[in-house]
Amino acid sequence: MSMYDWAEQECRIACKKENPNFNFDSEDFDYGCSCYKSALKAYKSLCEDGHSGASFNFTRRILERLMKGQPLTPITDEDFFIVHPEYAIESNEWLAEHGIKSEIQCPRMSSLFRTETLDGKVSYSDINRAYCIDIESPSDTYSSAKDRVVDEFFPITMPYMPEKGQYKVYCQTFLTDRKNGDFDTQAILYFITPDGKRVDVNRYQTEKNGKMVDITKEEYEALLEKRIDGLRDKVANSLLWTLLSNSAPEKEIERRETAWKSLLSETKKSIENTLKQLCVFYENPEHYKYNCFSVEQALCHGDFSDFDNVPQLIEIGKYLQGILKVIQ
Numbered sequence: 001m002s003m004y005d006w007a008e009q010e011c012r013i014a015c016k017k018e019n020p021n022f023n024f025d026s027e028d029f030d031y032g033c034s035c036y037k038s039a040l041k042a043y044k045s046l047c048e049d050g051h052s053g054a055s056f057n058f059t060r061r062i063l064e065r066l067m068k069g070q071p072l073t074p075i076t077d078e079d080f081f082i083v084h085p086e087y088a089i090e091s092n093e094w095l096a097e098h099g100i101k102s103e104i105q106c107p108r109m110s111s112l113f114r115t116e117t118l119d120g121k122v123s124y125s126d127i128n129r130a131y132c133i134d135i136e137s138p139s140d141t142y143s144s145a146k147d148r149v150v151d152e153f154f155p156i157t158m159p160y161m162p163e164k165g166q167y168k169v170y171c172q173t174f175l176t177d178r179k180n181g182d183f184d185t186q187a188i189l190y191f192i193t194p195d196g197k198r199v200d201v202n203r204y205q206t207e208k209n210g211k212m213v214d215i216t217k218e219e220y221e222a223l224l225e226k227r228i229d230g231l232r233d234k235v236a237n238s239l240l241w242t243l244l245s246n247s248a249p250e251k252e253i254e255r256r257e258t259a260w261k262s263l264l265s266e267t268k269k270s271i272e273n274t275l276k277q278l279c280v281f282y283e284n285p286e287h288y289k290y291n292c293f294s295v296e297q298a299l300c301h302g303d304f305s306d307f308d309n310v311p312q313l314i315e316i317g318k319y320l321q322g323i324l325k326v327i328q
Contacts, residue, residue, distance in 0.1 A: 074159035124156040130167035139292035165194030232279040247300035259327035
């Protein structure tokens with residue numbers, strides 16, 4: 001078996017597990033499976049160039065850095081002053097009001113910025129250096145000001161060569177008052193370094209008079225008891241959406257959505273309420289790890305093979321399959 005044949009076999013197996021109904025040889029689109037097919041195309045190109053062994057691994061490492069927008073050699077302070085007008089952020093009144101003399105985007109690495117204050121202090125920030133993870137939903141990752149906490153613990157210095165891997169900042173957000181939008185209370189709990197070390201942060205904030213202010217852990221836990229955006233409801237809604245809109249070929253999705261809309265409102269509400277009751281399972285912090293995309297997909301596809309020791313998940317999965325029978 002050739003290197004390419006092996007890779008194709010692996011991609012076919014992965015797609016079959018991702019979506020049993022997906023036709024690998026068709027032009028149909030499935031988010032996960034289409035990513036496997038795209039990766040296989042890149043792999044095929046490397047094989048056709050005659051790479052193998054050491055040259056294959058060397059080329060792969062170069063490609064990985066380029067795909068991540070990372071430089072191939074270390075960045076120096078001088079690199080910020082290469083003439084590329086589109087990367088220069090001109091000093092303005094707003095920057096001056098915040099004590100900033102200049103802020104420059106690195107022409108060699110668009111995620112890297114150099115900031116100089118009015119008193120001459122220079123600092124650097126890489127907006128791709130870290131990302132946040134919702135502890136209640138590990139597959140929910142995002143970037144925000146919260147992931148800048150990494151720079152406080154490990155400031156960037158020159159010359160700079162991005163580490164292999166990113167810092168993972170674990171956060172929690174929730175809502176205590178509907179008028180405050182998606183959330184009004186948040187915590188930066190800890191982060192994991194690229195080499196796997198845990199660094200505790202434990203910072204807590206809540207919204208007061210339109211601004212986020214620091215609070216104690218005790219105040220945070222008291223607010224957590226008053227949250228109104230229950231996790232079980234979030235998970236139940238996500239599972240139902242996945243079942244109806246994101247776990248089947250396009251034509252089948254259209255059929256499911258049409259069939260769901262045709263149900264009586266009382267029937268839909270009964271189904272939704274039962275699913276929410278089953279999803280109380282997810283509110284246990286020990287079960288947060290199951291609130292992720294791969295588990296959602298498996299449950300919606302009726303694949304319970306990985307959940308033999310978690311009967312609650314199997315019960316949820318079987319109920320989801322029952323919903324499909326209702327809308328046949």
